[in-house]
Amino acid sequence: MGQIIATYAVAVFLLIGAGFALVGVLGLLKFNDSMTRLHAPTKVGTVGIGALLVASIFHSTTLGETSMHELLIMAFLFVTAPISANFIAKVNIHRRACDTPPAPPRGDTWSTLNVPAADLEIDNGKID
């Protein structure tokens, strides 16, 4: 009985993972901006591959030898997916493929910009 339930769980998680992979790649293909295109394929890496690895765990249960080391791949993917997405977003900003963030406001409150009158000679290089 437990093996039948595990077999059905394998099938359901395989279909969930394949569906998320297809939806993510359709988003990669159909969205019309670089930053919105970044949104969809990160779900393939986390939910899609995560569901396939859960299916693999249940399949090893049906074979009689339960193995949990697929969780290692899942943990690695969950850690590295935001980092690579952040790097690709930085590439988009660098190549001006999106609206770049506004320049920081310039004020006189920074101590390096607010030079006292006694230090202006040093700042202009008159004292060596």
Add this chain to the structure above:
Amino acid sequence: MSFATDFMNIALIIAFAVIALAQVLSMVRLVLGPTTGDRILALDTMVINALGLVVLMGISQGVQIYFEVSLLIAMLGFVSTVALARFVLRGDIIE
């Protein structure tokens, strides 16, 4: 039991076909991609889909050795994505 096994085999075939289709579609974005970020993103997605195909092969053959293969592909894909993005950002990979 036999109906459950048939259902799992059909789901396995569907998953193989869908992930192969996803691989082809992300290669379309790799060819089209107007900017460099899109191409890096498409390559990252292709690595992820190849990882899914390897996991599916491990399920269909019932062999444990595909675990090491998929772990290596995951690590290599992350390192190559970060290296490509850093090359575009800084002009150098390790400064």
